[in-house]
Amino acid sequence: MTEKALQQLKTAETEKISHLDYFNIGITVDCVILGYEEKELKVLLIKSDMQEYSGLFSLPGDFIKPDEDLEAASYRVLKEKTGLDDVYLEQVRTFGNIFRHPSGRVITVAYYSLIDVKNHKLQLDLNERHWHPVNEIKKLAFDHKLILDTCLNRLRQQVMEHPVIFNLLPEKFSLRELQELYEAILGVELDRRNFRKKISIKDWLLDIDEMEHNVPHRPGKLYMLKKQFRNKSAKTGAGLQFA
Amino acid sequence: MTEKALQQLKTAETEKISHLDYFNIGITVDCVILGYEEKELKVLLIKSDMQEYSGLFSLPGDFIKPDEDLEAASYRVLKEKTGLDDVYLEQVRTFGNIFRHPSGRVITVAYYSLIDVKNHKLQLDLNERHWHPVNEIKKLAFDHKLILDTCLNRLRQQVMEHPVIFNLLPEKFSLRELQELYEAILGVELDRRNFRKKISIKDWLLDIDEMEHNVPHRPGKLYMLKKQFRNKSAKTGAGLQFA
DNA sequence: AGTAAATATGTACTTATTACACATTAATTT
DNA sequence: AAATTAATGTGTAATAAGTACATATTTACT
CATH class of the missing domain: 1.10.10.10 (Winged helix-like DNA-binding domain superfamily/Winged helix DNA-binding domain)
Structure with a gap:
């Protein structure tokens, strides 16, 4: 973004804040990737690599690239974690509390997707990725438990009205x-x-x-x-x- | 955000991107502020101050401040534009296409709110703020027509199940x-x-x-x-x- | 041949949705 | 004062959807 362009962005209300302030917020997508196995709903989690959350699991996610559509970022994360690209994916909500990420200001857009576990050969032992029964999850890194619950509620709302869950079978x-x-x-x-x-x-x-x-x-x-x-x-x- | 903290943020997938790249995305909130007057649903719009969209109207919005919760930002925008703070406000969807903003990469979180027009004394002539009947709006600056339509659809879904529209009366x-x-x-x-x-x-x-x-x-x-x-x-x- | 375990199916009851018409009230007009 | 106007307020019958519930049938297994 050029300085000239930045000038245009500014409104009377925002003029006091500098360029660095504006753009000092990170944006990620986090994906609630759901599968179904042994009559249980499961979610794909990875070991958190942050000290603050050592031992806890977190949702797969990544920063959005500056030259990448928001939606494309969510598909990329899904593809990277599961190898699948032609799946149901729905944006649910954006989470942006100041202190939700211990390392700085990061706003995240949450998506959920539904996949057939048997249909994709996932390297589960590598990268510490695992399927976890959603009912047994008590605590996740960051605000990821809240994100998970929000996505599950949205799914429950959708499920009788729309044919969304067939990707799980x-x-x-x-x-x-x-x-x-x-x-x-x-x-x-x-x-x-x-x-x-x-x-x-x-x-x-x-x-x-x-x-x-x-x-x-x-x-x-x-x-x-x-x-x-x-x-x-x-x-x-x-x-x-x-x- | 410190360099050390940034290191922690990085995952294997993102290491190739530099700090500046990550944080070179702006985040705004845009508010669809709806009122009801003369048996018509109206939306509060302001004159776009961008050359690219001269003559067009746009939704009120602003950048999120680094030390401000996402939700707080939406309430702030609402307060600044209407003077009201105790109103219904709902997050609807986040819009993040690469080229949605002509000056650079800006991702926006859309909210809608419902207010009683008669109950707030708005300086309509200042700041080029005006109420516009939603049914007469054909074109808005940026992707704001899409945002408006998305919010209206969400409102229509909510309206029979939840007592949300009484703020309009x-x-x-x-x-x-x-x-x-x-x-x-x-x-x-x-x-x-x-x-x-x-x-x-x-x-x-x-x-x-x-x-x-x-x-x-x-x-x-x-x-x-x-x-x-x-x-x-x-x-x-x-x-x-x-x- | 008998048993176990699940499939396949229908009906009566209650609740919600829809289509539809007439008497009443207060303000306004004559 | 009477007539007119324009809305309020109300009920019922028909249809559709939601709920609770039981029995005969099919296949695999022993």
């Missing part, structure tokens, strides 16, 4: 698997018949006329998410009903 | 006034009986046993928002229903 799944996933996310038990009725009304699923294999009981039918809903942003439609 | 109001406000925000016509039924189920309103005055027809009863709902954040409660 394999391509073909049974209704039981889908119901168990909903139960894991919402933290409640659902009635099987009512669940099926509600899902069937949504008209999200394609009956592919295949059956489960290798289950120690009667196999269920398999379904896929209809193509038109794959990897769509949750932003689609607001759906206000009010006569 | 005087303290005492009739059900007709309230319905007209909903119609202005949602852009639809509502059935009077169904509207009243729905509002009465919410149990937000207090019947204060007063009547309208100075209306050229039969006066209606006046209501107030119950105290427990005043100036609450829309964040309260998610309300998932799924048996």
Whole structure:
């Protein structure tokens, strides 16, 4: 940014602050990368490399590069940590308390994404990256527990209205698997018949006329998410009903 | 931020970028300040002071100060532009495309707030601040039209679930006034009986046993928002229903 | 052949949503 | 004072959605 340009940025209210002050704030993206394994919702965490938080885990994140769109930064972090790039990713909220980062002023934009754990071969032992069951997480570095909880709440709001969680499942799944996933996310038990009725009304699923294999009981039918809903942003439609 | 602290910030992925690069991004808050006047939803805009956008209006906003919480910055902007501080204010989304600001890299966090126009004496002629009917706005400086639309969509999502829009009305109001406000925000016509039924189920309103005055027809009863709902954040409660 | 464990399915009850019409009240006009 | 105007205030029937709940069926396993 040139000095001339900076002049233009200034308004009457801000003139007292110098260039260095303005631009002395770091901006990061932090990603809540969620997976689903063994009937549990899990989040990808890395060992914090900061002394202040030694022993604690934190969300993967990185600084935004000056020549990189905000959204691109979130996809980059996701790609670097998981190798995946064609996934659901949603911006949730920006966190900017002064003292949220012990080393200085850092504002972070939080995103969440949902991925199929089995579908990506992650080097878990390297880089101290691990999947952690979200229900067992008590404390994280920085304000990352708050960020995690905020993202989980947003996910819970989205989940019944939008077909967002299918990235957490394999391509073909049974209704039981889908119901168990909903139960894991919402933290409640659902009635099987009512669940099926509600899902069937949504008209999200394609009956592919295949059956489960290798289950120690009667196999269920398999379904896929209809193509038109794959990897769509949750932003689609607001759906206000009010006569 | 000290050099030592900066070292701690660096991760393997970011080491190639220098301090100056990291911190060469500006951060602002932009506020969509909404009011309601003459049965129209209006937004407070100021004349853009940038050559690139001469003649266009823009949202009020300002740089975040290094020693100021993000949220505090949004309240400060609101206070500076309207004189009000005890109002509903909600963070909506952060906008960070590279070229969204012609003078350099500026990421902005967007908020919206709702205020009672009559209740604050704004110096409209000074500073080129004006109320503009939202429905007549075709173009704004920067990406502010996108920001405005995003905030309006968020407001429309919130409005039936949370008692947020009462800041747009005087303290005492009739059900007709309230319905007209909903119609202005949602852009639809509502059935009077169904509207009243729905509002009465919410149990937000207090019947204060007063009547309208100075209306050229039969006066209606006046209501107030119950105290427990005043100036609450829309964040309260998610309300998932799924048996 | 019998048992275990899950699938698949329907109905009655309650609650919410929608569409729709008429008598009443106060101010204004004649 | 009576008539007119323009809004308020209210209820019901029909449809749709949400909830609680039980039985027969299918496959794998022993």
